Every structure is written in structure tokens, then in C-alpha cells.
Amino acid sequence: MNSGRPERPAPIDILGVPVHPVDYAGTLELLTAWLDVVGPDVDGPTRQICTVNPEFIIEARHNSRFRQVLNEAWLNVPDGVGVLRTLNLHGCGLVERVTGTDLIPRLAELCASRGWRMFFLGAAPGVAMAAADILAKRFPGLEVCGTWSGSPADKDWPVIHRLLADTQPHVLLVAFGHPRQDLWIHSHLGDLHSRVAIGVGGAFDFMAGKVPRAPGWMRDRGLEWLYRLLRQPARWRRMLSLPVFVLLVAKEWLAGMAAPK
Ligand code: UDP
Numbered sequence: 004m005n006s007g008r009p010e011r012p013a014p015i016d017i018l019g020v021p022v023h024p025v026d027y028a029g030t031l032e033l034l035t036a037w038l039d040v041v042g043p044d045v046d047g048p049t050r051q052i053c054t055v056n057p058e059f060i061i062e063a064r065h066n067s068r069f070r071q072v073l074n075e076a077w078l079n080v081p082d083g084v085g086v087l088r089t090l091n092l093h094g095c096g097l098v099e100r101v102t103g104t105d106l107i108p109r110l111a112e113l114c115a116s117r118g119w120r121m122f123f124l125g126a127a128p129g130v131a132m133a134a135a136d137i138l139a140k141r142f143p144g145l146e147v148c149g150t151w152s153g154s155p156a157d158k159d160w161p162v163i164h165r166l167l168a169d170t171q172p173h174v175l176l177v178a179f180g181h182p183r184q185d186l187w188i189h190s191h192l193g194d195l196h197s198r199v200a201i202g203v204g205g206a207f208d209f210m211a212g213k214v215p216r217a218p219g220w221m222r223d224r225g226l227e228w229l230y231r232l233l234r235q236p237a238r239w240r241r242m243l244s245l246p247v248f249v250l251l252v253a254k255e256w257l258a259g260m261a262a263p264k
Pocket of ligand 1: 125126127152153154155178179180182183203204205206207208
């Protein structure tokens with residue numbers, strides 16, 4: 004039965020990982036519908052969002068736990084130009100990807116207008132707070148109910164749990180880097196005291212200006228990966244997953260074309 008609420012579009016399987024063909028507006032619409040049902044007490048089920056790029060998909064091929072998390076997440080948004088183009092090969096007609104770094108300000112604006120609380124967890128000490136301060140200045144009324152650097156290590160859980168239980172965020176942003184942030188969210192899903200938990204990778208570093216972001220023209224041309232590689236050459240090994248991703252998608256696509264209809 005249609006409740007009048009927006010529904011998630013059917014996910015597209017990309018090499019064993021379901022990705023939802025959504026843009027920023029669609030993502031915010033789904034989040035609004037979910038956060039709107041919240042009562043005065045935030046306790047209740049937490050929905051997990053993953054920002055899926057080709058590195059996620061290649062990692063999931065040999066990390067079964069991560070694959071399971073991605074298959075169970077409530078929403079997998081298409082971060083990464085490779086994922087966007089693959090969705091469009093399936094006829095999705097998307098014009099933009101959904102990155103954590105660009106979703107956060109949009110989400111902050113929404114939270115400020117609706118009185119929803121945000122918690123910034125992860126990154127090096129002080130970075131989450133710097134990112135949150137920038138947003139709080141930009142969106143008056145935004146309630147940042149907490150920031151904490153922490154880590155996904157078990158020893159940090161009691162403190163993080165207490166902070167979340169005390170502050171009851173509507174939106175929990177987790178910047179521990181993938182796949183650890185996504186595994187961490189999934190393993191604590193019943194106990195996060197948040198309505199939504201989103202793994203956002205290095206987004207706080209970008210927002211706080213700790214790591215420079217690729218200029219707009221490079222982002223528009225799908226070259227953010229190249230900029231990151233030039234600025235942070237130590238990432239070269241993990242970036243090998245990009246050509247591997249392209250080859251595997253092309254192989255699967257060609258096999259699909261050759262298969263009898
Ligand atoms: N990080 C953290 N705790 C950890 C490991 C990593 O807070 O135990 C943070 C790190 O400071 C950085 C982010 O996680 O802000 C990882 O950023 P990256 O760009 O590597 O994210 P990815 O692209 O791997 O998702």
C-alpha cells in the first residue's frame with residue numbers, strides 16, 4: 004500500500020553490491036520522510052547509509068562481512084563517478100553522484116530547519132568540531148549535539164555509547180574511513196540512539212580544510228580521484244581498485260550483451 008511517503012528506488016546490483024539510484028534531492032526526501040516519523044524520543048531503529056564508491060565494491064568482493072553490511076544497509080548512495088556511470092549504463096539517468104562531503108551541508112540545512120540534532124563522530128581530534136562549527140555558523144539554528152574523534156576500537160565504545168545515549172542524535176555522521184566505519188555502524192546498529200547513521204569517510208577533513216578538495220572543474224569531470232592521488236600519493240595502492248572496477252563492470256556488461264535474450 005502506498006503511504007504517500009517517498010519510497011526508495013529499487014537498487015541496481017553492481018558486482019554484488021546493491022546501489023540505490025538517488026541524487027541529493029532524492030536522498031534528502033527519503034531522509035526527511037524517515038526523520039519525520041520520529042517522536043520526542045529518538046530511541047528506535049537506526050537506518051544505515053553507505054556512500055558507495057568503486058573502492059567499496061572491490062573491497063566487498065573479498066571482504067564478506069563488508070559485502071553483508073552493504074547488502075543490509077538501508078540506503079547505498081552512489082558516491083564515486085564509476086558507480087554513477089555504471090548506474091547510468093542501466094538507464095538510471097542520474098546527473099550527479101552523492102558524496103558525503105556534499106551531502107552533509109545539505110543535511111545540516113535540513114536539520115537546522117526541522118530542529119533535528121546532528122552528531123559528528125570520527126576524524127582526528129578537533130577536526131569534527133571544526134567541521135561542525137563551520138556548519139553551525141552557516142546554518143543558524145543547527146543543533147550539533149556532539150562531536151568526538153574516537154575510533155572504531157572496542158575500547159572507545161563505552162564513551163561513544165554514553166555520548167550518543169545522552170544526546171540522542173537524529174543524524175549520526177561517522178568518519179572512521181571505510182570499511183571500518185560501515186562495519187562499526189552495522190555492528191552497533193541496535194545501540195546507536197540515532198535515527199540515521201551515515202559513514203562519511205574523509206568528509207570532515209575536507210570540510211575543516213585539513214585536506215584540500217579537488218577544484219570544481221576536476222570534480223565535474225570525474226577527476227577527483229586523480230587529484231587525491233596527486234595530493235596523497237600513499238593512496239595509490241587502494242586506488243588500483245578503480246581500474247579493476249572498470250574492467251569488471253565492462254566484463255559483466257559485455258557478458259550480459261552476449262547472453263541469449
Ligand atoms: N579515522 C578515524 N579513526 C580511525 C581511523 C580513521 O577517525 O580509527 C578518520 C581519519 O582521521 C579520516 C577518516 O577516518 O578523517 C578516513 O578518511 P578517508 O579519506 O581515508 O576515508 P575513506 O575514503 O577511506 O572512506
